[in-house]
Amino acid sequence: MIIQSTRVWIDEKFQSAQLEIKDNKIVGIHEYNKYPVDTDYKDERILPGLLDIHAHGFNGMDSNYATADGLKHWIASLPKEGVTSFLVTTSTAPEANLLESYELISKVIDEKLPGATPLGIHVEGPQISFDFKGAHNPYLIQKPNVEQFKRYQEHAQNKIKLICIAPEMDENHELIKYCVNNNVKVTLGHTGAKYDECVQAMHDGARSFTHTFNGMLGVHHREPGSAGAALALDDMYAELICDGVHVHYAVAKTVVRAKGKDKLILVTDAVQIKGLKPGIYDMPGRWVEVKEDGCGRLKDGRLAGSSNKMITMLKNCIEHCDAEEVVAINAATKNPARFLGLDTKGEIKLNNDADVIVIDDTYQVIQTYINGNPVL
Structure with a gap:
């Protein structure tokens, strides 16, 4: 199969090109109009598939x-918003429920269903800070524990690829080190860690920050905090929920500028309210009100996730944060793939995968x- 456009995103810029696809791979990149094509998209933009790791x-x-x-x-619905791969993300919940979910998620991943590819599992909680818990259940938060994580991974059939940890809660950063040594990426989040602790966590193998500015110690000019570390540490990735609600666009611009084209990662942090109409919902483990802005809130008004779409995060980053195309596109494609160590996406x-x-x-x-x- 060959498709073409005058605007194909190759080598961090739009170029006229044909893409030849065979056996799930891109096997040829040719000059525009060189060969007969199956589909000519003319001036429409062709991008790498979007990755939502949160x-x-x-x-x-x-x-x-x-x-x-x-x-x-x-899995079947995500391609409608341009997502071709994602991480199934869990949050703080009773261990029995998490273990049961990990087993089921693992089985569904193995089925290799048509639709977006679930790349694995992202664990966000309960290994977090009580003081920066956000909407996480405060009664279920626990100190990071290697033995507990081993149980998680056993039930997940080793499909946990990413974990969020509050480093100040992790004694001697034992869980951070264990995960890094066992090919699980570590992101710092829901944390009150000061700058120096974040630096040490980076030296111990952590490589990213969870939804920057949300659920973390903010910036002070004498104590940069977790948020300041996310901005200042050039070797660390930083997630951004670019909806103008979780982070004001004026602040989001600082994240975009600080992380640039190589270290910014756009995420949706979409929860179970995605796809639902505005209203009040009483769901397992959570009461939440869906507002007209597409975000969920608890009874006390705290944010409880979103119904964001990745293609909208990309659009917002360019239109509301003044990001160059290369910064926004990389943040939704190349950067999450590189962070996870995925060389073919x-x-x-x-x-590369087609x-x-x-x-x-x-x-x-x-x-x-x-x-x-083609799946649409």
């Missing part, structure tokens, strides 16, 4: 209490290809 649920299903039907519906280049999307100038998704297969 998403909790969809249409009433919470990953903490996962169901097979809910997961399958989620996040870029349009020879021998995960690409076609969008118009209003950021509407026209087509999504996953492993070379």
